[in-house]
Amino acid sequence: DAGVTQSPTHLIKTRGQQVTLRCSPISGHKSVSWYQQVLGQGPQFIFQYYEKEERGRGNFPDRFSARQFPNYSSELNVNALLLGDSALYLCASSLTGTHNYGYTFGSGTRLTVV
Amino acid sequence: AQKVTQAQTEISVVEKEDVTLDCVYETRDTTYYLFWYKQPPSGELVFLIRRNSFDEQNEISGRYSWNFQKSTSSFNFTITASQVVDSAVYFCALSGSMDSNYQLIWGAGTKLIIKP
Numbered sequence A: 001d002a003g004v005t006q007s008p009t010h011l012i013k014t015r016g017q018q019v020t021l022r023c024s025p026i027s028g029h030k031s032v033s034w035y036q037q038v039l040g041q042g043p044q045f046i047f048q049y050y051e052k053e054e055r056g057r058g059n060f061p062d063r064f065s066a067r068q069f070p071n072y073s074s075e076l077n078v079n080a081l082l083l084g085d086s087a088l089y090l091c092a093s094s095l096t097g098t099h100n101y102g103y104t105f106g107s108g109t110r111l112t113v114v
Numbered sequence B: 001a002q003k004v005t006q007a008q009t010e011i012s013v014v015e016k017e018d019v020t021l022d023c024v025y026e027t028r029d030t031t032y033y034l035f036w037y038k039q040p041p042s043g044e045l046v047f048l049i050r051r052n053s054f055d056e057q058n059e060i061s062g063r064y065s066w067n068f069q070k071s072t073s074s075f076n077f078t079i080t081a082s083q084v085v086d087s088a089v090y091f092c093a094l095s096g097s098m099d100s101n102y103q104l105i106w107g108a109g110t111k112l113i114i115k116p
Helices: none
Strands: A003-008 A010-013 A021-026 A033-037 A044-051 A053-057 A065-069 A074-078 A087-094 A108-113 B003-005 B010-014 B019-021 B024-025 B031-039 B046-052 B059-061 B064-069 B072-077 B090-094 B110-115
Touching: A003 A087, A010 A021, A021 A087, A021 A108, A033 A074, A044 A065, A044 A074, A074 A087, B003 B090, B010 B019, B019 B110, B024 B072, B031 B072, B046 B059, B046 B064, B072 B090
Parallel strands: A010 A108, B010 B110
Antiparallel strands: A003 A021, A021 A074, A033 A044, A033 A087, A044 A053, A065 A074, A087 A108, B003 B024, B019 B072, B031 B046, B031 B090, B059 B064, B064 B072, B090 B110
């Protein structure tokens, strides 16, 4: 079975631009979570979607948005990019989105804003 | 508020030494889960263990062992006879119940360097 797939793997954008990151969960998993990991720090929770509904949102500005599609894949959008948005963006796939079944992470998308 | 503290920023040992990574957590939830993940240079977070708050038994998996002590709010991770392949950043994480059971709260990570 394929694991969690994220695309693209690397991305360079200019300040003020918009970016879309994509995630395909493990087959059968209905929940996708997004995390931001700044270099040298632990991941920070951004969003979780379960059954195409937003279940939770972390402390991130409205420039960050996401959605989940009927096939359970997900997109994370970031508008008006700032230098501080440079980070590794990780997607986590889960059966139900809670700790009961754990989380499987993708390899991430490394975003550099210049 | 929930919090995870990994006080050791970086640890460097020589291969075959034993090493313990510390994790201290804070939560007011009575039901919660604790996790350890490994992050190699490739960036992917690799799941190592999940432990619920009602199970204080220590666990051993090969060269890895975990010591969960609710009395001190700690969930420490020991690698016995370390190997160069163990070099990575290790994260401890917490998932609570109630409103926050859908997210992981992470420590800052401990970078482990195993020298040959």
